[in-house]
Amino acid sequence: MGEAIVITSGKGGVGKTTTTANIGTALALMDKKVCLIDTDIGLRNLDVVMGLENRIIYDIVDVIEERCKLKQALIKDKRFDYLSVLPAAQTSDKSAVTTEGMKKIIAELKQEYDYIIIDCPAGIEQGFQNAIVGADKAIVVTTPEKSSVRDADRIIGLLEKEEMAEPPRLVINRIRNHMMKSGDMLEIDEVVQVLSIDLVGIVIDDDEVIKASNKGEPVAFQPTTKASIAYRNIARRILGETVPLQSLDTEKGMMQKVKKFFGMRA
């Protein structure tokens, strides 16, 4: 029996889709069967980030409206079998998906897959409700900016009302080390303190992420880039491993900071 995790943020453009693609890839690299679901009906792009756009024949709306079987709509990843994507529809709007339909799809996928990662649309309307309805857990993505922290806070409030197995966990994305040091960006500590939920990972703002997503190849495939390691660490933490937070720079003094974060999570 698998586990459904929704990736959400409230605000748009903080990296939900990138996070979904990369966590999914990283989990699949660890030999877990993973299915990614794009619930952003009308504005799909998870398939683009995964480089699977050309292979779409059926989508999630077709499944819900019973024009095809769930298995027919799933796209196997071109790189390895452990990863599948259920794409969103591009032609319908968000009202085409119902909460019952979503629940049914996720329940069916859980039989087959270890992890179902749901990419949530921005906003808090019906699309958000559809995305979270079948999820067991939630990961909230934010950037160290006031506006996105504010929206993340709102989303956490809404998620807490849902009866999920666990409280939501936090990913801080797009960290720019030099700005954080100079005090021009919110610090990780500050963000965690305001949102007061567990931190599951931090990801630095890396040019490689953009390059990789343009190529349709999630950055998590690359073994050495910092962002890739960050996503792999998040995947390991999802699996229950204890992994210290990545140091933001290479100086030795940072080790203490890392230890501090680590201690906070334990």
Added chain:
Amino acid sequence: MVQEKKQLITMKGTKDGLTLFIDDTCSFEKAIFELDHKMKESRPKQDEPIVAVRVKLGTRYLHDEQIEQLKQVIGAKNRFTIHSIESDVVRREEARMWQTNSEVKAINRIVRSGQVLHVTGDLLLLGDVNPGGKVIATGNIYIMGNLRGIAHAGIDGDREAFIAASFMNPSQLRIADYISRAPDYESDGVYMECGLVDEEKDKIIIDRLQVLSHRRKEINRFERRIQNG
């Protein structure tokens, strides 16, 4: 027969006006009948000032209609005016209302952006109020946590209400009909402070918690709550 002779209505003149004791063992109809009689007998003359009357009911409870009836009998046409109607009994409902208005409600949660926490009485929040979150109370607000959102104390108009927090960096403080907001520049916030209305300056001020001990002495007393209730 004995009852007939017993005085159901006793009047006492004081310097503030007239005090009416209505016997609480007879029926309301009898009392009203006798009262009507008495009022007509003793009504002030046209040139005399209108007399204020305090009505003491003892352990009698009056419905709204009965109070209305009473008011008509001791009404303006008889040149009386009712100052107060006092009864030793209260209805369960009213007593509960008093209680909820005077209680301190302890709540343990985080009030996040977009959430509103509204309580009757005083609010004791164990947790933060995040930016965009709002807490509202008819009484005082005590926050053991960080206040970064909006707090509104004394929402029904109690200007004596105040807001205390372990860490104060609110976007707005509101007390009764007063509103103050954070400055436009980035502020660091302060620890262990409280916001209250300064009558002289006619605005909300933020000061150390210690000032409460002489500015708001009443919080130590239970009566404040009953009176406000």
